[in-house]
Amino acid sequence: xxxxxxxxxxxxxxxxxLKATDDVSxxxxxxxxxxxxxxxxxxxxxxxxxxxxxxxxxxxxVEFAGRDVTALGTVxxxxxxxxxxxxxxxxxxEYTVLQNTVLGALGREGHxxxxxxxxxxxxxxxxxxxxxxxxxxxADLATKRTxxxxxxxxxxxxxxxxxTLAPKVFLMDEPMAGLGASGSKRxxxxxxxxxxxxxxxxxxxxxxxxFALADRISVLVxxxxxxxxxxxxxxxxxxxxxxxxxxxxxx
Amino acid sequence: xARETLINIALFALLPVTAGVxxxxxxxxIITLVTKAAILALAGVGLNIALGLGGLVxxxxxxxxxxxxxxxxxxxxxxxxxxxxxxxPILIEGTKSMLVxxxxxxxxxxxxxxxxxxxxxxxxxxxxxMITLAxxxxxxxxxxxxxxxxxxxxxxxxxxxxxxxLNTLDPIQFFAIAFAVLAAVxxxxxxxxxxxFGLALSAARQNPERVETVGIxxxxxxxxxxxxxxxxxxxxxxxxxxxxxxxxxxMFSWQTSGEIMVFVILGGVGRLFGPVAGAALFILLEHxxxxxxxxxxxxxxxxxxxxxxxxxxxxxxxxxxxxxxxx
Numbered sequence: 001x002x003x004x005x006x007x008x009x010x011x012x013x014x015x016x017x018l019k020a021t022d023d024v025s026x027x028x029x030x031x032x033x034x035x036x037x038x039x040x041x042x043x044x045x046x047x048x049x050x051x052x053x054x055x056x057x058x059x060x061x062v063e064f065a066g067r068d069v070t071a072l073g074t075v076x077x078x079x080x081x082x083x084x085x086x087x088x089x090x091x092x093x094e095y096t097v098l099q100n101t102v103l104g105a106l107g108r109e110g111h112x113x114x115x116x117x118x119x120x121x122x123x124x125x126x127x128x129x130x131x132x133x134x135x136x137x138x139a140d141l142a143t144k145r146t147x148x149x150x151x152x153x154x155x156x157x158x159x160x161x162x163x164t165l166a167p168k169v170f171l172m173d174e175p176m177a178g179l180g181a182s183g184s185k186r187x188x189x190x191x192x193x194x195x196x197x198x199x200x201x202x203x204x205x206x207x208x209x210x211f212a213l214a215d216r217i218s219v220l221v222x223x224x225x226x227x228x229x230x231x232x233x234x235x236x237x238x239x240x241x242x243x244x245x246x247x248x249x250x251x
Numbered sequence: 252x253a254r255e256t257l258i259n260i261a262l263f264a265l266l267p268v269t270a271g272v273x274x275x276x277x278x279x280x281i282i283t284l285v286t287k288a289a290i291l292a293l294a295g296v297g298l299n300i301a302l303g304l305g306g307l308v309x310x311x312x313x314x315x316x317x318x319x320x321x322x323x324x325x326x327x328x329x330x331x332x333x334x335x336x337x338x339x340p341i342l343i344e345g346t347k348s349m350l351v352x353x354x355x356x357x358x359x360x361x362x363x364x365x366x367x368x369x370x371x372x373x374x375x376x377x378x379x380x381m382i383t384l385a386x387x388x389x390x391x392x393x394x395x396x397x398x399x400x401x402x403x404x405x406x407x408x409x410x411x412x413x414x415x416x417l418n419t420l421d422p423i424q425f426f427a428i429a430f431a432v433l434a435a436v437x438x439x440x441x442x443x444x445x446x447x448f449g450l451a452l453s454a455a456r457q458n459p460e461r462v463e464t465v466g467i468x469x470x471x472x473x474x475x476x477x478x479x480x481x482x483x484x485x486x487x488x489x490x491x492x493x494x495x496x497x498x499x500x501x502m503f504s505w506q507t508s509g510e511i512m513v514f515v516i517l518g519g520v521g522r523l524f525g526p527v528a529g530a531a532l533f534i535l536l537e538h539x540x541x542x543x544x545x546x547x548x549x550x551x552x553x554x555x556x557x558x559x560x561x562x563x564x565x566x567x568x569x570x571x572x573x574x575x576x577x578x
Contacts, residue, residue, distance in 0.1 A: 052464075078466035090461050092454040106447050107465025112476065118445040125447075165465060182512075184455050 003066055004029050006051075006169045011060035013223075015047055020046040021057070022223035029170060032199045033191065035210045038220035039243070042204050045087065047220065048173050050082050051201070055075040065168055078107065083167030083198070086173045088155040091146050096158055098142040101129035106166030115144055132163040136190065151178045155188070170200040176209050188212055211235075219243070255571035258275075259524040263437075265531065269431060274423045282422040283494070288534040289429045290490045295514035295526025296433070297483030302512070303521030304444055305476040307372075307454030311383030314367065314390045315360040315481040317503035319488025320396065324354035324406040324498035331409060334471050349412040349419070351429070352489055357567035360485020361478050368477035372470060382503060405499025412493055429490055434529070436483055441523050443479070452476050484511070513551070517558055519565030528566040569573055 004027035013021040020043045024186035028034050037045055049055035051062055053074035061070045064080050064184045072080065079213060091100050102119060119125060133139045136156045141149070149157065159175060176184045177193070188209045191200060195215075204210050211219060218228040221243045227234060236241055266285055266408050294316055300309040329345025336343040346352060371382040395403050402537030411419040419425050443449050455462045455469040460473035462469050492498040492554035501507065510533070536554070562569045 054460075073467045074463040075466055078464055084464050086460075088466075090458055090459055090464070092457040094457050095454065099450065103450060103461070104465045106451060107467050108463075110466070112447055112451045112467050112472070115449075116442050116446055118442070119450045120445065122447070159464065161461075216295040227332045 002030055004063075006084055006201060007061075007063040008051065009061045009063070011047070011050055011062070012058045013050060013055065014058055019223045021050060024060070025223055026218050026222070026225060026228065027033055028199045028201050029215075029225050031195055032215045033195050033202055034199070035202045035214035035217045035219060036206060037207075037210055037217060042220045043223040045173070046204060046223075048084075048171065052171060065100065071164045078104075078165070079110070081165075081168030082171055083162035083165045083169065085158040085162050085173060085175055086202075087177065089151075089158055091154060091157060091161070093145075093147040095140065095146055097133065097138060097144050097146055097149065098126070098129050100146055100157060101132045101160050101164050102126060104132070104161040105129050108165045127229060132160040133157075135163060136160045137186075151184050151239055152180060155179055158174045159187070159190075167198055170194070170198055170202075171202045172200055174205060175202070176204055176206040184209060205251070253308075253571075255522070255567065257351055258567060262528055262531070263434075266527075267426075270423060270426045270430075273430065274363075279422045282426055284534055284538060285294035285489075286426040286429050288531045289426070289433045290487055290494060291511070291514060291533070292527040292530035293433045293490065294484045294487035294511050295427075295483075295518070295530055296436055296523075297487060298511050299515050299521065299523075299526050300440060300443070300479075300483065301477050301480035302515055303525065304449060305452050305473050305480075306458070307473060307477060307480075308380050308510050309383045309477070309480070309507065310380045310512070311367065311385070312481070312484050313503050313505060313507035314383075314387040314506040315364060315484040316491070316506050316507055316511065317394065317489035318360045318363055318490035319356035319388055319485035319490075319502070320417050320498040321400065321406075321488075322359050322485070323352045323412070323492040324408065324491040325400055326352050326355060327408045327412055328400065346411045347410075349414045349493065352412060352493075353486055356485045356489035357482045360488070361482040363485075364478045364481025365474070368474045368514055370475050372477065374529050379472055384508070387503060387505055387508055389539060391505070394495070394500035396501050401499070403500060405497060405501075406490075408498075410494045411496055425494070429494070432486065432490065436486070436526075437523065441481075445521065448472070448475070483547075513555060515565075517565055519567035520563075522565065522567040522571075525565055525567050532566060 006028035009025050011021050011024045015199055020230050050057045057151055059070055069077050069080055102125050105125040217224050217234045227237045227240050266289055268281050270285045298312045301309050310546045318346050326345045367386045371379055400406055414428055418425045451467050452472045459469045514526045514529035514533055517532055518525030540550050
């Protein structure tokens, strides 16, 4: 059997009496989209931060392609090959769209302590930045100021910056949020193909997208994974229906 | 050509043109004023690398300005009294060579910035402001209580230091030196801002989380920016002491830190030529309003208030409009 690219074992995080992450284990296999769903307050954001390195875990381990990265911070995990997108767009707002992706390309290349040659005249970095924009269909917006982008465009730019990192694993926190029906559909198609480059751990509220994309789905409720399985298994799981889908049906 | 570039060129030409006119009209005092503006602008260009590009609100840049000043004062005072700086383990003599003094000023200021930066860059926001202020004040009181180099009274240097091939006591020639240094540093600072380092540093100011997520650590960017910034301000300090042929603890005072910050804010935070505009305006106001009233700082305060409230981009921002993102 192939090794998982991302392996989380017995991860825990407590805030006072609240068990935000309660013994969570999950894996992400090559070429896979593994969706993480759960009602609001289930602990998805906390878990994402623990995986990305922004939040130290109380116990448990995070492994990347067989390498234990538990002790590493955000920067080192990004360098180890984690491409993250944020739930709330996190971009350099004063920069142009292209500058944001060039920043990503620069981060991947790693030689940031260069003080003299203009970065926007660096053919290699600019080409990588443009290539990522082209892939998400934003090439014509390259010179636009990021602050002037619409919400949906910012979401796509987040994905484009993650692409410039050419990561081993994507970690996407609600990439569909606020995209609208057609945008969401387009991104769904895009992510469907992206999995062959690197597997995606996808946190998403858009159930149409999740059921269309995910090879496996894990359901997180009160910091615990109550079920993991294919879309069909999750749909039929009585625990999940009660905790999650049932509640939504009722509403 | 972009409007900001035209304004920058005009502004930059204003310094040598004014100095030239003053030379023709035989007004050495005006030349000295323009020289002072150029040197203070240089100090501001230094601060602007940390403040404008890196978002590091350092309220302690007087530390570097003063270190530059004392590098000149200590070396030149030993040279003029013919006493060595130290004899054991190696003999170090004073010097009257401007180039050597600049080298010592830049290296010492950079080392101090490394030390202060490592300690203070762990904090952000108001704590960073306070800790940089504290370092500046520490050096201020150290200079006051150091009798070997004049203590509170400071050090007088009788003859300006030497520069190969020039008569540094001639006001216009000393202006030429200061202006050339300013031009060179502006060129380097402009390249720095557009280089990969500048892109990442400015991104870390806008959104540190974004920079971390692409695998770049903001701390190192900020530390290097702080060191370069301190070194430039240190160089300005050495020139300033040479201009006055005098150095005193006032160069270390927090008022000095505040003034350098005022140049940057008046001219335009993050604008390459902002400190030039700010320092020139400051000297102009000091000269014109200072002649009218001893309390001219009241008007300066009013102007600063107006800039902060209504013209965030400072003088350059008001004239040139929003910064065009470079492509």
